[in-house]
Amino acid sequence: MNLRSKIMRLVLRAGLTLGLVCLVWLAWTVTRGIALAADPTGLEGTTEAAVNYVWILVCAFLVMFMQPGFAMLEAGFCRAKNAANLMTKNLMDFAIGALTFFCIGFAIMMGSSWHGLWGTTGWFMLGDYYDVDAYLLMFWMLVFCATAATIVSGAVAERLKLKAYFIYSIVVSALIYPIFGHWVWGGGWLSQLPFGLSALDFAGSGVVHAVGGFVGLAGAMVLGPRFGRYNRNGKPQAIPGHSITLAALGVFILWFGWFGFNAGSTYDPHHLIISVIAVNTALAAPAGALAALLLARWRTGKWDTGMALNGVIAGLVGITAPCAWVEGWAAIVIGLIAGALMYASVKFLESKGVDDPVGAVSAHGTCGLWGLLSVGLFADGTYGVYSIEPPFVIGLFYGGGGEQLLAQLITAVVCFVWAFGMGYLTFKLMDKAFGIRVPPEEELQGLDIPEHGTPAYPDFITGRS
Amino acid sequence: MNLRSKIMRLVLRAGLTLGLVCLVWLAWTVTRGIALAADPTGLEGTTEAAVNYVWILVCAFLVMFMQPGFAMLEAGFCRAKNAANLMTKNLMDFAIGALTFFCIGFAIMMGSSWHGLWGTTGWFMLGDYYDVDAYLLMFWMLVFCATAATIVSGAVAERLKLKAYFIYSIVVSALIYPIFGHWVWGGGWLSQLPFGLSALDFAGSGVVHAVGGFVGLAGAMVLGPRFGRYNRNGKPQAIPGHSITLAALGVFILWFGWFGFNAGSTYDPHHLIISVIAVNTALAAPAGALAALLLARWRTGKWDTGMALNGVIAGLVGITAPCAWVEGWAAIVIGLIAGALMYASVKFLESKGVDDPVGAVSAHGTCGLWGLLSVGLFADGTYGVYSIEPPFVIGLFYGGGGEQLLAQLITAVVCFVWAFGMGYLTFKLMDKAFGIRVPPEEELQGLDIPEHGTPAYPDFITGRS
Amino acid sequence: MNLRSKIMRLVLRAGLTLGLVCLVWLAWTVTRGIALAADPTGLEGTTEAAVNYVWILVCAFLVMFMQPGFAMLEAGFCRAKNAANLMTKNLMDFAIGALTFFCIGFAIMMGSSWHGLWGTTGWFMLGDYYDVDAYLLMFWMLVFCATAATIVSGAVAERLKLKAYFIYSIVVSALIYPIFGHWVWGGGWLSQLPFGLSALDFAGSGVVHAVGGFVGLAGAMVLGPRFGRYNRNGKPQAIPGHSITLAALGVFILWFGWFGFNAGSTYDPHHLIISVIAVNTALAAPAGALAALLLARWRTGKWDTGMALNGVIAGLVGITAPCAWVEGWAAIVIGLIAGALMYASVKFLESKGVDDPVGAVSAHGTCGLWGLLSVGLFADGTYGVYSIEPPFVIGLFYGGGGEQLLAQLITAVVCFVWAFGMGYLTFKLMDKAFGIRVPPEEELQGLDIPEHGTPAYPDFITGRS
Amino acid sequence: MKKIEAIIRIEKFEEVKDALNELGYPGMTKTPVEGHGKQKGLKQQFRGTTFVVEFPPKIKLEIVAADKNVDEIVDAIVTKARTGEVGDGKIFISPVESVIKVRTGEKGEEAL
Amino acid sequence: MKKIEAIIRIEKFEEVKDALNELGYPGMTKTPVEGHGKQKGLKQQFRGTTFVVEFPPKIKLEIVAADKNVDEIVDAIVTKARTGEVGDGKIFISPVESVIKVRTGEKGEEAL
Amino acid sequence: MKKIEAIIRIEKFEEVKDALNELGYPGMTKTPVEGHGKQKGLKQQFRGTTFVVEFPPKIKLEIVAADKNVDEIVDAIVTKARTGEVGDGKIFISPVESVIKVRTGEKGEEAL
Numbered sequence A, B, C: 001m002n003l004r005s006k007i008m009r010l011v012l013r014a015g016l017t018l019g020l021v022c023l024v025w026l027a028w029t030v031t032r033g034i035a036l037a038a039d040p041t042g043l044e045g046t047t048e049a050a051v052n053y054v055w056i057l058v059c060a061f062l063v064m065f066m067q068p069g070f071a072m073l074e075a076g077f078c079r080a081k082n083a084a085n086l087m088t089k090n091l092m093d094f095a096i097g098a099l100t101f102f103c104i105g106f107a108i109m110m111g112s113s114w115h116g117l118w119g120t121t122g123w124f125m126l127g128d129y130y131d132v133d134a135y136l137l138m139f140w141m142l143v144f145c146a147t148a149a150t151i152v153s154g155a156v157a158e159r160l161k162l163k164a165y166f167i168y169s170i171v172v173s174a175l176i177y178p179i180f181g182h183w184v185w186g187g188g189w190l191s192q193l194p195f196g197l198s199a200l201d202f203a204g205s206g207v208v209h210a211v212g213g214f215v216g217l218a219g220a221m222v223l224g225p226r227f228g229r230y231n232r233n234g235k236p237q238a239i240p241g242h243s244i245t246l247a248a249l250g251v252f253i254l255w256f257g258w259f260g261f262n263a264g265s266t267y268d269p270h271h272l273i274i275s276v277i278a279v280n281t282a283l284a285a286p287a288g289a290l291a292a293l294l295l296a297r298w299r300t301g302k303w304d305t306g307m308a309l310n311g312v313i314a315g316l317v318g319i320t321a322p323c324a325w326v327e328g329w330a331a332i333v334i335g336l337i338a339g340a341l342m343y344a345s346v347k348f349l350e351s352k353g354v355d356d357p358v359g360a361v362s363a364h365g366t367c368g369l370w371g372l373l374s375v376g377l378f379a380d381g382t383y384g385v386y387s388i389e390p391p392f393v394i395g396l397f398y399g400g401g402g403e404q405l406l407a408q409l410i411t412a413v414v415c416f417v418w419a420f421g422m423g424y425l426t427f428k429l430m431d432k433a434f435g436i437r438v439p440p441e442e443e444l445q446g447l448d449i450p451e452h453g454t455p456a457y458p459d460f461i462t463g464r465s
Numbered sequence D, E, F: 001m002k003k004i005e006a007i008i009r010i011e012k013f014e015e016v017k018d019a020l021n022e023l024g025y026p027g028m029t030k031t032p033v034e035g036h037g038k039q040k041g042l043k044q045q046f047r048g049t050t051f052v053v054e055f056p057p058k059i060k061l062e063i064v065a066a067d068k069n070v071d072e073i074v075d076a077i078v079t080k081a082r083t084g085e086v087g088d089g090k091i092f093i094s095p096v097e098s099v100i101k102v103r104t105g106e107k108g109e110e111a112l
């Protein structure tokens, strides 16, 4: 114990010293006369460029705003005694993730590719990367990275140690997300598959949501279910969330942000198909909600509000990959199926003893894969790969044959294996090293007071122990 | 009973079968090679068009974001025991409404007109309607439709059966809103009135808000007041809402969304008058809040927070119709009057035994009509009908005579009659058929547990029975 | 007493009469044929102008949306028994402030300068000011003014009389903010300092945040600490806020709005540096949060959620002035320092007996000054004064010498003296006139019931007295 | 004097209160509680899965009354609070030795 | 031993607590309750209309004390909790037969 | 009959409940309370500064039981609720004169 803490302290000091040295070097390097840069001020600001920037930035702001959406949804679906903990996690994953992604992640994701595996340039966005275009792209990818990262907090809620979550945040933003992102969006090997137009994931059903969802699955599995989630006979018992209003608010905020997420992914508003994307985003979510609500009504006899809320997310995740390539009616069908899949997935995981307090694995993971596949089915041949020029993307139902579907299937499998595998490794290693689950008394008492020193709602009498 | 339920089951099965047949047909029709379409990818994406799209989409996102605004406002103004029910209603009216409007409503509202009464083309947005411009317009009208639909949930809160609300959602999105919308915005008969520049409703004080408000009035009247709203002697008793913070949050969100609602209604940012519209939107709301707050202070001696919040909505609804045609000072006056009217209307309805839990009828209905009329009074002759070219709109106070006012008056009357009449019919028919009010025990217990199976705040001790 | 109330009534009547006369005159003047105006409809709407308008308006909407951010943050950090009061204050400061600024404040801030001290034209935005450009600028400045105004409500929370807050709102929107704004942004004397490029405050670390923060400091000092904030021995005792989830929601909303605040301040999206600004805004906030979280962890042993939330604000305030002139790595450093400064400032004020319930003085005041100074240190010489043409802004670390730093220092000092001085005067005068603090029983009971007649959460059992 | 402690259904509170109002009673204190006797829990659901509320919420009424009034108060409560289903509640009667009225300092029955 | 059950105004709790602290008392349990005696409801308002809070919130204090200490505790409460307006509250004293201290298992007065 | 009033730690409630379940008990009422005895307050913090929760939250259990069952119930509670640290709580036993079952109108021990 004593030795271990001494070592810890040593490591800490070494780290701090190193950090300071780096900082000094950084300051020294970058501060010679004016900044080294390609085009930091955008001298060439044509109106065409200005429109692009306005669109992409506004959409990126919307995506960033999905953070409180996740925070409110997760808090609402968990217990009051862990609300401050969830707020901290949802804030700090963005904080840590953003800093990590800026310093390292972006270079790995979008830097010049090393054999299609990962990028190698653009560290700290210095030198030629100090450029308005590069910064714009970095910002866009950063908010997507933060979304992937924050999905996990729901699946591991109410029992993961804060320290473990911080470390996980670094790993996901520095490695898990950027590397898979590189494969699909950064010119990596998946984007060079010899089937159809290769791996296609318009706005990130796979790259963002399924990655987040399956890392979350890994986390939930390593952690095990919360105390009380299964009763003595192993029968699952719901643990109701503490605020349906906050959860609903979160879902609406997410939906709002999702318009930026999907429509912004043309990365160019001159592709007027952004209107079709917006419509598809507005239709898949209702379809998902409806499917989930009706299924729950059929199975339980009640109009289950929580399921309807999850259904919105399911529909949105489902339409994320195909949103630019399908018609409105297809968006509805994709959403309906996503909602049903989510319901089935929740029940399946529950029956397998996996405790995902907010349904993140089902909504983001399962439906993320479905989104990838649906491209290969419903793509209607009217839009290309982020391009209004041919070749256009055509799926099975529009006579495009099964090639694209194959590419999507491969992507889906790789996505699952990578995210789940890396997630499992990360959480398992941490668990071996220091134990990632809070002690039982702390879990019973709630994490807020022992870890953060304060209850989230000190003025209210809370009845649940 | 037994027979009835047998018939129900039969109808259900028939409906389902029909739906599936339709779906198969749909899939068959639309999936021949690539999609039938006019211009689904917007090949002609000039920068001019791109700016338009960016503006209209961003504004539409803002309007869509008004949904959680309504949800939070209504939840905050109602009791905790009905919060999950309100969340479900506010979510599902958008869900059902969006699907309905996409499939049917848009065709009725904006399709080629049949004798100025309703539109007849564009079902399911298929064929030539699979076009970026058509999708854009559909999206814009869809979010407005959803706003009209969701207003009603407040007026009928805490006692309407969920089933009735679902049916209502279909009717309003398929018929009530689209038909009136067709009359004013879709080239229908009201837009051809031979007075002034005919019926003018810039962003929808009438088409959206008054329609929603008076359908709500009909609902509230058919339902009757909540248990406890009037005491033994018939004296009105307030039933306080469970969260002023959520209500305030809702109002701020609505206000935020309203900037999109109003300024986006130029449907073209090249009309730089959008800045004037934004200012008017920013001034009418404060004026409404101030009027309501001071009136309440004068009458009750207290600084009534709830009234001030309602006042914001009142001011916003009032300025919605005239926002592009008036100066800033006029926006203030319109807002002040709207706030006062709302206050008077709340008191009037209360005295007549109409129980509108959140003040939706007064804020949206009464002030919606006032908004229509104010165009005929304050229009200053600097802007035309969604056009920067003459003829410009001039009201009474700027020497335009009473013609425009007459057109507005007719529109207001038609609006009231149509919305209230259709609303009454809808709710009354449903009431005859299956009874739209929940049983008394359910109302006392709150709708959350009996209908949805879960309380909204299970962790907190709630004291009110 | 009787005499005083008679005089009050007289004054009131006189005021009302005067107001009505003014209104009649206004109506008479402005309504002769069509409106007097420069260009109210923007006949010249080129696409270039349209993009500018879209960008500026959307960013202004985002800034306006910071209002609920402040409202939720402050409510969350205060007790449930004052929540309705805080909602009223946060709503009405915008309401009163917007009306005041439209009528008077804008003329003082941006009208033709009188000796560099204040503006003198543009009252009520009449005549030539009825112009799309003028309205746009007014709107932009209005939402900034509202931000400055609302910051104060946090520092004086839970004990200031509503009446005093209303009067303060008028003073800050008519005088304190506009005059200082004139000095820096309206062509006033600070913008003509003979050092460096004179006073530079890109988006308002000083003009908006430090002004708000130090007026708040004055208010908090005149009021004195809340009952219970210091125990018998003078030791500070925290008074925990009633909802960490609302507080976190508020911070996320603020952050979202801040992207508009900072990036919109180019006032022209053709300056593509808006992408760099967005990135800096996305990096400084996490850095601030991290610094505050780690400092609190080091000093208290707990992961203090509230401090992390304050840290976000600190980082954002710090980057506000330099956001267009620094690289990403510098934004991180500025944010880290801001977070630490905020922590130190909170502790310092606490030790001096100043009770700032939400940390507004430290986050906005202290970090606002730091933001001003940081321009003189980190400006990297790639961007000019709202211009992509030279001269470019260079700070000490990039070889620019100390001149700019000197200009910034002067601005910071003037900012502090002006804001604190004027704030102190305002609150002290009011205190002498009628006493600005609520009576002790009212403070103990909470302001909601005595002032507003209603508790914020009537359905919940609240335990804290 | 006796303390009458009645644990009743939340939904029945209004009726009980009205009945007691007609009867006239010295005063009443109401506490939100949770409990169960024979009634062994309530089923609710969340996100598609049920859970058992082992201690359903109830209202506890406490009335301290003069000995002679106890019976009629108890009768009124029993009549109004009954539904016949498990979960109707219990009434406990226990001795109170002394009562003090804070406002006046009075003691004993007149303090009620 | 006796149980002293005092129902007081929320605003008076701090003062009462301080007074009891000076006196020294074995322990105290505090419950948020709602009730009324002579005080027949509080007027509040919402969106411009008033409503009556028939059971205004109060604080219930329970102190189990040795017989000899009861009077001084009651006196302290009465003195501090009084405003003279209706709604000041009541104090009920009832017998306690036995006390057990969970931590140690001690019984009787020394368990207090 | 006796009323057993046990004030215990929130975290210990589940264990106590399970033990009582095994024992079998007539019924139970649970109230969230706040209190302190020897335990003189809990430290928490907010925005970097500590504060003292003078009355930490506890759970109060009330069980009215037949005289003969009192001891085993008390024993079960004491065993399960104990941690040995201050704040473990107290159990008070007081007389109950009569019990009425609302559902049936039964009185006395069979009403439990």
Ligand SMILES: Nc1ncnc2c1ncn2[C@@H]1O[C@H](COP(=O)(O)OP(=O)(O)O)[C@@H](O)[C@H]1O
Residues within 6 Å of the ligand: D007, D034, D035, D036, D037, D038, D039, D056, D058, D085, D086, D087, D088, D089, D090, F026, F027, F028, F029, F030, F062, F063, F064, F065, F101, F102, F103, F104, F112
């Ligand atoms: N022996 C008891 N001790 C304390 N409280 C009890 C006891 N029995 C019942 N209660 C309280 O009475 C309430 C109703 O009792 P329950 O057994 O559900 O009703 P019933 O016996 O009429 O079916 C319970 O929720 C519980 O709070």
Ligand SMILES: Nc1ncnc2c1ncn2[C@@H]1O[C@H](COP(=O)(O)OP(=O)(O)O)[C@@H](O)[C@H]1O
Residues within 6 Å of the ligand: D026, D027, D028, D029, D030, D062, D063, D064, D065, D101, D102, D103, D104, D112, E007, E034, E035, E036, E037, E038, E039, E056, E058, E085, E086, E087, E088, E089, E090
């Ligand atoms: N007979 C009673 N039984 C139980 N509680 C009572 C009784 N009388 C008063 N109370 C409690 O005491 C509180 C104060 O009583 P109240 O009659 O309002 O004060 P006062 O008699 O001094 O005017 C009430 O809110 C109620 O909770």
Ligand SMILES: Nc1ncnc2c1ncn2[C@@H]1O[C@H](COP(=O)(O)OP(=O)(O)O)[C@@H](O)[C@H]1O
Residues within 6 Å of the ligand: E026, E027, E028, E029, E030, E062, E063, E064, E065, E101, E102, E103, E104, E112, F007, F034, F035, F036, F037, F038, F039, F056, F058, F085, F086, F087, F088, F089, F090
């Ligand atoms: N004399 C008393 N009267 C009423 N309640 C008491 C008394 N003593 C203790 N309590 C209650 O019991 C709880 C635990 O008591 P405490 O003194 O903290 O435990 P311990 O004595 O085992 O250290 C307190 O929170 C309080 O609610």
